[in-house]
Amino acid sequence: MPVQRADARRNYARILAVAEEEVAAHGADASLEQIARTAGVGSATVRRHFPSRSALLQAVFRERIENLCARARDLADAADSRAALLEWLAALTAYAASARGLAAVLTQETAGDSDAAHVDACSAKLTGSVDPLLRRAVRDGAVAPGVTVADLVMLVTGIALATEHHADPASEANRLLALTVAGVSPER
CATH class of the missing domain: 1.10.357.10 (Tetracycline Repressor, domain 2)
Incomplete structure (x- = not known):
């Protein structure tokens, strides 16, 4: 597996932390778009790290x-x-x-x-x-x-x-x- 750049690792960690909060607040139906916005990344970045819900x-x-x-x-x-x-x-x-x-x-x-x-x-x-x-x-x-x-x-x-x-x-x-x-x- 290729080594991720530092910014990619930070994005992954931030997306995951936000996703945990959103799932806690809204359940499994948490909005992927809201997760991306709150994490400060685009939807494409979320999809790069997590290809599916x-x-x-x-x-x-x-x-x-x-x-x-x-x-x-x-x-x-x-x-x-x-x-x-x-x-x-x-x-x-x-x-x-x-x-x-x-x-x-x-x-x-x-x-x-x-x-x-x-x-x-x-x-x-x-x-x-x-x-x-x-x-x-x-x-x-x-x-x-x-x-x-x-x-x-x-x-x-x-x-x-x-x-x-x-x-x-x-x-x-x-x-x-x-x-x-x-x-x-x-x-x-």
């Missing part, structure tokens, strides 16, 4: 997963394994609440395509990064044995889907996550 959304997805993986690694040695896991779950919830429609679009656009493997690779990477955090919380008695990363991701995905049409999806998702963690029965 799917390619741009995949890059956004990959970047967000990388950030979640890094956060899990940062929290792996925290003094309080329960607090660390809950902090990571809050980050996952914030991501899921802001990624409205992203998973559905990527699944539809990559169905039967070799690019669908990138979603599986990201999922495996996420699981590998979070598993030590979860195992430590289980070992410390902060999480019930048998809870898996897939369980936690499915729980957060369900919360995100249930709140995606709410007036304030992020706040409602956080409220439901807190309710889930606390349980529905009052403490005795």
Whole structure:
């Protein structure tokens, strides 16, 4: 792969950062033209870096997963394994609440395509990064044995889907996550 010029690397990073913000604000239907305008580049520059909407959304997805993986690694040695896991779950919830429609679009656009493997690779990477955090919380008695990363991701995905049409999806998702963690029965 040829080495990119410095301005091309800056444009790529700026387009990706703006795309993340636009997807968080407007879901997977974020306007590519608005992304280009906000990034201060032309539509042709966006297309040079990301030849399709799917390619741009995949890059956004990959970047967000990388950030979640890094956060899990940062929290792996925290003094309080329960607090660390809950902090990571809050980050996952914030991501899921802001990624409205992203998973559905990527699944539809990559169905039967070799690019669908990138979603599986990201999922495996996420699981590998979070598993030590979860195992430590289980070992410390902060999480019930048998809870898996897939369980936690499915729980957060369900919360995100249930709140995606709410007036304030992020706040409602956080409220439901807190309710889930606390349980529905009052403490005795």
